Structures are given as structure tokens and as C-alpha cells.
């Protein structure tokens with residue numbers, strides 16, 4: 001299980017990650033989707049204890065990334081978006097080195113490595129030098145490497161990027177198998193359809209903020225004319241909550257921490273929106289402001305699904 | 312302790328280095344060059360002597376020459392061997408993965424240090440039998456040779472730790488290299504230069520007194536220390552002119568100051584290898 005709480009990362013004045021909150025239950029495959037530069041790798045690096053957060057924190061299986069980075073490392077298998085391999089090392093030796101780095105005994109390694117190579121379809125390459133493998137094979141080898149200490153959580157940063165369609169299918173098959181093994185998988189991509197099929201839940205990240213979370217169909221639903229409306233009140237909050245909850249076009253009503261601002265999704269058109277405001281005023285609800293929140297979800301969604309059919 | 316010095320990083324590096332045929336070719340070439348140097352030296356000396364003899368004082372001279380050549384080699388090669396070990400992994404994008412494993416930072420740093428200088432150590436140790444030719448002709452005792460060997464290993468470790476330090480805190484290998492060579496150059500040439508100046512300044516005074524400044528620079532200079540091992544008598548005379556007024560031999564001061572440098576370099580490298588994950592609380 002992964003819990004991310006108000007995670008923020010600034011590079012100087014630039015905010016790469018802005019108060020990210022996310023909970024990923026055990027056994028879930030979570031797809032983290034966003035354009036290049038959205039903050040996916042930054043998030044993953046922090047979870048992998050490679051980058052310190054500016055503020056906020058995260059827990060992996062209950063271990064705090066800031067206070068217990070060592071325990072966190074043994075819980076996760078991490079695959080970076082860009083990585084290199086040692087030259088002059090054979091596939092088996094490559095895995096053996098990382099196995100040893102996780103403190104596995106020689107016996108354990110000898111038993112485990114053939115199984116892992118089998119899993120990622122690289123058994124036939126066990127004596128090849130790592131640096132001459134194709135990109136797809138290297139990706140798969142790196143995936144096998146991230147599994148060597150049998151971690152419960154996998155953090156995979158764009159494992160399918162740069163692969164040809166065939167290699168991508170192969171990668172997807174392996175990930176499906178890992179899902180069946182019950183791993184919690186956090187996987188990123190800048191193309192939604194690449195993930196849509198295999199993820200239980202997706203989160204869309206844009207400019208360091210999580211702009212939507214849910215199943216793919218949930219999100220598509222939201223795009224069909226749902227608006228986020230913010231109402232600031234001058235007292236009478238409970239009355240206002242009762243009023244808005246009764247409206248049939250309103251859903252997911254929440255009260256903000258300041259105690260005087262309500263937030264809800266509204267499914268009506270412009271005319272119905274005017275009607276809603278009018279009715280609220282007639283009920284003597286003290287509204288200071290009534291505004292429609294700008295969401296650029298639609299733009300983001302267009303961008304990450306550009307040119308590909310969503311099944 | 313066993314885990315620290317027989318760790319995965321070291322195993323892998325050893326495997327890679329000693330597997331390559333080039334390494335052994337390099338070693339063989341080095342030993343050959345040393346042999347030619349010795350044989351050539353003896354040949355020239357015996358040609359010039361009327362009796363065709365190679366005297367103990369000549370044998371001693373040759374030993375000194377060899378000792379300084381090897382020291383020069385050590386000081387020149389060690390920064391190059393060590394200054395790229397961490398930054399190089401960073402540049403090849405293999406460091407991130409290594410850092411997400413369970414291996415402790417101490418184990419990674421120590422493994423890198425020992426494995427990067429291992430080949431140089433092998434070269435030095437392998438050349439010792441050649442040195443022993445001088446025993447045949449006298450002028451040098453086996454104890455002195457052993458002492459110098461220990462001095463070499465210690466010096467390699469310290470200069471190696473400086474290389475590792477820069478490799479860890481500087482992102483790029485080129486800059487780490489330049490920085491390490493810069494520090495090495497200062498410890499060799501810079502301290503010698505400052506020593507000379509402080510001696511000159513002191514001799515201008517009315518009466519020659521203790522010269523702690525000169526002592527300070529001398530104790531940092533590996534060349535001085537080696538000279539002290541080779542020519543104890545001449546060296547003692549010089550030592551008597553410098554010092555804090557207390558009788559600490561220069562080699563002991565070297566041992567202490569270089570140990571301090573080593574510890575600082577290694578401790579900082581270990582702490583800086585991985586980021587500090589703690590959130591800095593904003594005031």
C-alpha cells in the first residue's frame with residue numbers, strides 16, 4: 001500500500017510537484033498518466049528515496065520515506081525511466097550483482113535468477129552481455145532486476161516507452177502476470193491508452209497536480225459536462241449543505257478546511273446553473289461567491305490520448 | 312566487517328577488472344619497464360666503474376630512484392582511478408538503481424574505494440620482488456622496503472579517498488578529476504613550495520628557531536616522508552631545524568594528519584551518497 005500526503009517538490013522557485021495526495025491500496029495497479037514534465041518521475045524518485053521532498057511525505061507499507069528510507073527500499077522494486085547497464089557483464093551476472101546487493105545468499109540467487117529470466121522471457125539470453133541487448137530486452141531485464149528481492153510494491157517509470165509495438169505487448173503481458181501475483185504496482189506513462197487496459201485506477205497529473213483520479217470510465221464520465229463549483233459562504237454553512245445536497249444535479253459535496261467554502265460537482269447546463277444559484281439565494285443562503293472552477297482536465301485528457309483510439 | 316570488505320560492489324568490480332586480459336598485459340608491461348630500468352641502471356654504473364662493480368651505495372641510489380618513481384606513479388594514477396567511480400555511475404545512469412538496493416552507503420563507498428585502487432596495489436606489490444634485487448647488492452634493509460610498502464598503501468588509500476570524495480559530491484567526472492588532481496598537486500607541489508618559502512623567511516630572522524609553519528607543510532608532503540625513510544640521517548638534520556619545539560617525528564605527523572583527511576573524506580562521501588530524505592522544516 002502506498003500513501004502520499006501533501007507531497008511537494010520545488011526546484012528553486014519552480015514547483016514540480018504541488019501537494020500531491022494519493023492512496024493506492026494493496027494489490028492495485030495504479031496508472032500515473034501525464035504529459036512530459038508533469039512530475040511523474042519526480043514523484044517516483046521521491047518514493048524510491050532518491051530525491052528528497054520539499055515538504056509532505058509518503059508511506060510505503062507503513063514505512064515513512066523520510067524516516068525509514070532503508071525499510072522503504074526493501075519494500076519497493078524501482079525501475080527508472082532512463083537507466084544504464086554495466087558493460088562487460090552478462091545477463092546472469094547482472095542479476096546476480098543486484099541479488100547480492102539486496103543481501104540474498106548465493107543459493108537463493110542461483111535458484112531465483114533462472115525463474116526471473118523465465119518470467120521476462122530472457123532465458124535464451126542468459127549468457128549474453130547486457131549492453132548488447134535490445135532496448136526492449138534491457139527494459140525487461142531491468143524489470144526482472146526490480147523483482148529480485150520479491151518486493152510487494154513495484155514503481156515502474158514509463159516501462160513501455162521507446163519500445164516497438166511488439167515489445168510493448170510483451171511488456172504488458174509480463175505486467176499482467178505481476179498483477180496476478182498480487183503486487184501493488186504504480187506505473188507511469190505519458191500515453192493513456194498504453195495503461196488504460198491494465199490499470200484498476202488511473203490518476204492524471206498535470207503541472208505537478210493530480211487533476212483527476214478514478215477508473216478510466218469514471219474520468220470519461222466526468223468529462224461529459226460535469227463542472228466543479230465552489231461556493232463561499234457568509235455563515236449558515238449547515239443550512240447550505242442541506243440545500244445543495246438535496247439538488248439532484250449536485251454530487252460529491254465537500255466542505256473545505258476553512259469551514260466556509262463548499263465544493264461540489266454539478267451536472268447541469270448553463271441555464272440549470274443559473275437556476276441553482278437563484279434557488280439558493282431565495283433560500284436566504286449567504287453566498288459571497290459562486291464560481292466554476294477551471295479544470296484543464298479536458299485539455300490534458302486530449303493531450304494524453306492524442307491520435308490513439310481509447311478502447 | 313566481512314560484509315564491508317567482501318561486498319557486492321567489490322566482487323563485481325574485481326570480476327570485471329581481473330577478467331580483462333588488458334589488465335594483465337598492463338601489469339606485465341609495468342614490471343618489464345621496471346626490470347629494464349634496473350638492468351639499465353646497473354649496466355651504466357658498472358660500465359663507468361673501473362672495477363666493473365656495483366657498490367652498495369650505488370644500489371642504494373638506485374633504490375631511491377625507484378622508490379620516487381613509484382611514488383610519482385602512485386600520486387599520478389590514484390586520482391585518475393578513483394575520481395570517476397561514483398560520478399561515472401551517475402553519468403552512465405547506473406547509480407540510481409544501485410542506490411535503491413539494500414546495500415549500505417558505507418559498503419558501496421568502501422567497495423568502490425578498495426576495488427578502484429586494487430589494481431594499483433597489485434602493481435606495487437608485484438614489483439616488490441624486483442626491488443629485492445637491491446638486497447643482493449646491499450645498502451637497503453628488508454625492513455626499510457616493508458616500511459615503504461606500507462607507506463605506499465597508506466598514501467594510495469588517502470589519495471583514493473580524496474578522489475572518491477569529489478566523485479561523490481561533484482556531478483560530473485571531469486570536474487571531479489580536475490578537483491582531485493588539484494588537491495593532489497597542492498599536497499605535493501604546493502606544500503613543497505610553501506615549505507621552501509617558510510624556511511627562507513625563517514632563516515632571515517636573527518636566530519634560527521623552531522619553524523612550525525615549515526613543519527606543517529613538510530608533514531603534508533609525501534615526498535618528504537619518503538625521503539625521511541630513505542635517508543634518515545640527512546633528514547634528521549633537516550628536522551632539527553623545524554618543528555614545534557616538541558619531538559614528534561614527521562612521519563607520525565603525516566600518519567595522523569593523513570588519517571584525519573581520510574576519515575573526513577570517507578565519512579562525508581558516505582553521508583552525501585544518498586540524499587537526506589528529511590524535509591527541511593521551514594521557519
Ligand SMILES: Nc1ncnc2c1ncn2[C@@H]1O[C@H](COP(=O)(O)OP(=O)(O)O)[C@@H](O)[C@H]1O
Nearest residue numbers: 011014016034035036037038039040041042043
Ligand atoms: N533536477 C531538476 N532541476 C530542475 N528542474 C527539474 C529537475 N528535474 C525535473 N525538473 C523539472 O520538473 C518537472 C517535472 O519533471 P519530471 O518529474 O521528470 O516529469 P515527467 O516524468 O512527468 O516527464 C519538469 O518541468 C522538469 O523540467
Ligand SMILES: [Mg+2]
Nearest residue numbers: 040041042081
Ligand atoms: Mg519522466
